[in-house]
Amino acid sequence: MSEPVAPIRPRALLGAMLASADRRQLVVVMALMIAAALTEGVGIMMLVPMLALVDAGGMRAPGRVGELLHGLVGTVSLGQVVLVFLALLLLRAYVKHAQTMKALELQHMLVDRMRESLFAGLVSAEWRWLATRRASDHASLLITDIGRIGAAFQQLMTLAATLVTAIAYLAAAYLLSWQVALVATLGGALILFGFAGHRRRAVQLGRLLGGANKGLQAEIVEGFDGVRITKMLGGEARQRARFASVLRTLRGQQIDYAASASHGRTALQLGGGALLAALVYVGLAVLKLPLAAMLPILLVFARLVPMLGVIQQSWHSWLHAAAAMAETEALRRETASVAEASAPADAPPLALARAVTLRGAGFTYAGREGAALHEIDLVLPARTTTAIVGPSGAGKSSLADILMGLLSPDTGEMRVDDVVIAGPTRQLWRRSVAYVQQQPFLLGGSIRDNLLWAAPEADEAALRAALAKASADFVFALPRGIDTLVGDRGQTLSGGERQRIALARALLLSPELLVLDEPTSALDPANEAAIRKAIAGLHGAVTLVIIGHRQAMLDLADQLVRIEDGRIVPRAEAAE
DSSP states (O other): OOOOOOOHHHHHHHHHHHHHHHHHHHHHHHHHHHHHHHHHHHHHHHHHHHHHHHSTTTOOHHHHHHHHHHHGGGOOOOHHHHHHHHHHHHHHHHHHHHHHHHHHHHHHHHHHHHHHHHHHHHHTTTTHHHSSOOOHHHIIIIHHHHHHHHHHHHHHHHHHHHHHHHHHHHHHHHHHHHHHHHHHHHHHHHHHTTTHHHHHHHHHHHHHHHHHHHHHHHHHHHHHTTHHHHHTOOEEEEEHHHHHHHHHHHHHHHHHHHHHHHHHHHHHHHHHHHHHHHHIIIIIIEEEEEHHHHHHHHHHHHHHHHHHHHHHHHHHHHHHHHHHHHHHHHHHHHHHHHHHOOOOOOOOOOOSSSSSEEEEHHHHHHHHSSSSSEEEEEEEEEEEEEEOOOOOTTTTHHHHHHHHTOOOSSEEEEEETTTOTTTHHHHHTTTTTTEEEEOOOSSSHHHHHHHHHTTOOOOOHHHHHHHHHHTTTTTHHHGGGGGOOOOOOGGOHHHHHHHHHHHHHHTTTTTSSSEESSTTTTTTTTHHHHHHHHHHHBBBTTTEEEEEEOOHHHHSSSEEEEEEETTEHHHHHOOO
């Protein structure tokens, strides 16, 4: 079932983007933009007395401002005017540099805030929701699409700076000749209005590019995850062909965007040239302005016409990234709606003194027919070992997720002693639970890094004790010992070694409940014996749940629970 497409409303999305920016920093950037524009406008106006001092009789701008500036001719020298003009240039250069750096800092702050906020929303979302989403899509959004939003924000800053500068230029133009300035204003507005369809196309291209980026991210993640089976199936050529196809799709979207932008620039150049020609005609043929008087005006509009291109291109870039902004906002709202109820950070974890109890617990996954679990009644006495068995898809993992507090039952309840595990207490309970999955996840650092991931404050003695309890003594015989690098996802270690390090990491938490998911399903006899020895040593010290089928592991259990079709099978039926 495809996810609904997030609506794209550029103005609303622009407001959301600006709301994410640091307001104080934004005010500083805008102030610098205005200062740069003012120095630019005043600098252009200073050209009038400079030209007048060169030829006092001929160089004179029209209007009252022209008279005012021309009046300076008798009171200042050419050298003084040139010095003032150069001072303005230096001031503008400094202001522009400060504006550029502050805008870049603002852009980075915006991108970092958006990434941190979205990542926090994802990791705080309900496991029920996360389990139905593709992680590579989230990675693409966090890495690529928010990067596009940052670039678009930079374009918006350029747009704002250009608009402020253009206003300063227009103000100077109106003061020099309001008739010519009015023609230029109407002509520029007409040119920009003509690009409405072009901007709609930018929104479509942005949506397509976002999909292409997701496809590339998914292909990379899935390709590396499945590289072993790809080699075993002799599918390297097919994998390369798939990757090349995804790349072609992505490049095609990027080229379409580049072509659209290029067409826009070409059209603007033609329109701008026609506008300049019209201004010359109006000024010289219609208004009969002297050529000398037209020079400052033409200089103003020679600078203004390229600004039309900057304005169009900047807005085009923002619209192209609007799809990414829409998806980011939609995901942010969705993660907020499925966020887990938070427990106080300083609240103590729950203790287990008597039993973990399920009464009438039922659970159904969204979008699936039938319940995953039906009316589960189960008691796990404290510091006993329970084995859960059953065919694939019977509901064992769903039951384990409820016992660990990852999922909350739709019907019935779960209690730890007398505490109902629901809402914020689920997080409290998880602080007392450890889990070792069938394919343990290890960081790509050292063994020490992986152990400290669970307990950052653990000292050397605690690390060595946990490894010993997990029958992971092999670590001490390695050349670098606990500082041995394990490779990407622990690939330099055997499956049994990874299992034992994952078990040691879990034991560092001193859990009240320890859940082991198929801990020896793919291990050789020696590794299975080591894991069995470690688990046997935990019997009576921690409440254990073992999910599996290996008889050697089931023999360690105080009780055996068989589940089929989401229901616990009574012992008599299970025995048959």
